[in-house]
Amino acid sequence: MVARRDQAARFLSESGWNPARRIRIAGDASNRAYDRLTRPDGTTAILMDAPPDTGEDVRPFIRLAAYLRQCGLSAPAVMAADETAGFLLLEDLGDALFATLMQDDPSLQQPLYKASVDVLIALHRADPLALPDCDSTWLTEMTAPLFDWYLPEAGAEIRSAFLTAFHPFADQIAAAPRVTILRDYHAQNLLWLPGRADVARVGILDFQDALAGHRAYDLVSILQDARRDVTAEIEAEMQEYYLSKSPVDPADFRRSYAVLGVQRNLRILGIFARLAKRDGKPSYVDLVPRVWNYVKRNLAHPDLVPLARALDVIPEPTPAFLEQLKTT
Numbered sequence: 001m002v003a004r005r006d007q008a009a010r011f012l013s014e015s016g017w018n019p020a021r022r023i024r025i026a027g028d029a030s031n032r033a034y035d036r037l038t039r040p041d042g043t044t045a046i047l048m049d050a051p052p053d054t055g056e057d058v059r060p061f062i063r064l065a066a067y068l069r070q071c072g073l074s075a076p077a078v079m080a081a082d083e084t085a086g087f088l089l090l091e092d093l094g095d096a097l098f099a100t101l102m103q104d105d106p107s108l109q110q111p112l113y114k115a116s117v118d119v120l121i122a123l124h125r126a127d128p129l130a131l132p133d134c135d136s137t138w139l140t141e142m143t144a145p146l147f148d149w150y151l152p153e154a155g156a157e158i159r160s161a162f163l164t165a166f167h168p169f170a171d172q173i174a175a176a177p178r179v180t181i182l183r184d185y186h187a188q189n190l191l192w193l194p195g196r197a198d199v200a201r202v203g204i205l206d207f208q209d210a211l212a213g214h215r216a217y218d219l220v221s222i223l224q225d226a227r228r229d230v231t232a233e234i235e236a237e238m239q240e241y242y243l244s245k246s247p248v249d250p251a252d253f254r255r256s257y258a259v260l261g262v263q264r265n266l267r268i269l270g271i272f273a274r275l276a277k278r279d280g281k282p283s284y285v286d287l288v289p290r291v292w293n294y295v296k297r298n299l300a301h302p303d304l305v306p307l308a309r310a311l312d313v314i315p316e317p318t319p320a321f322l323e324q325l326k327t328t
Helices: 002-014 059-070 098-104 106-125 136-141 144-150 155-174 217-223 232-244 250-277 282-299 302-310 319-327
Strands: 021-027 033-038 044-049 078-082 087-090 179-181 190-192 202-204 211-213
Touching: 002 044, 002 078, 002 087, 059 078, 098 106, 098 190, 106 179, 106 190, 106 202, 106 217, 106 232, 136 155, 144 155, 144 250, 155 250, 155 302, 217 232, 217 250, 232 250, 250 282, 250 302, 250 319, 282 302, 282 319
Parallel strands: none
Antiparallel strands: 021 033, 033 044, 044 087, 078 087, 179 211, 190 202
16 A cells, blocks of 8 residues: 555656645545645646556546547546556546536536437547447346346346347347447536536546447436436436437337346346445445336336346335345
């Protein structure tokens, strides 16, 4: 730990940011940590500490940040980098998180969600970056946590039925034209930058795990947020807004959106169960009912009847079931 602090101090000194006051502002589900640096003159920057010995790699972030900025979007500028040691000095985009703004003033939901959809419209119009593909195999394998952690006792039988029903849908998703998908595109990773114009008013964080995938993926991510309620009305309005600006068949898009909604939210159910059971973080179980409601909302699509039948045996998240997730 001391050696890591010394490495950070050397990087900051070489970058012209030592001395600077450091305050830890965030961590995420990875091994990365973030500090806000403040110079005596009041200027600020963000230090990303991504230790390579924990599997972190800052190079995808650097590449994606440059690509997004070339698209006219507001990813943080990389001001200095030590790729070997795993340190980045980043532009400070502030603290005006969409999630916080919408919680403090619910009337901001519609304009902020619309701004987030505008970002996706712009991103999907750009030439996609060469990235690993979110193909049929990836979509299927990403549902494994559901069966391993949420349904460990009956998982094998349910998994087989689900995979049989899901494969044709996954193949259809994988056959669609590719765009760049950011994957963690939600209200806690977006910042409002009112001093900028058009789509640049939305600051974007946590995009280093981007893939090439279906254009509905990030729309599902922001509109079916596990951390906050998004009404069916807002969701439908934003879908229609996206469709009005995009060259896609509406019926195909809505079906793909529902399939990806099932896939993503089943995975999230499994991840939350794993966080509770393996990692001792039972608070994530409190989010399960919201995620389950998204699953049901998606399964109501008339074309998803085979999936609905295959998943009919998944238990409702009753209070007793949720308590079991927390204690076993």
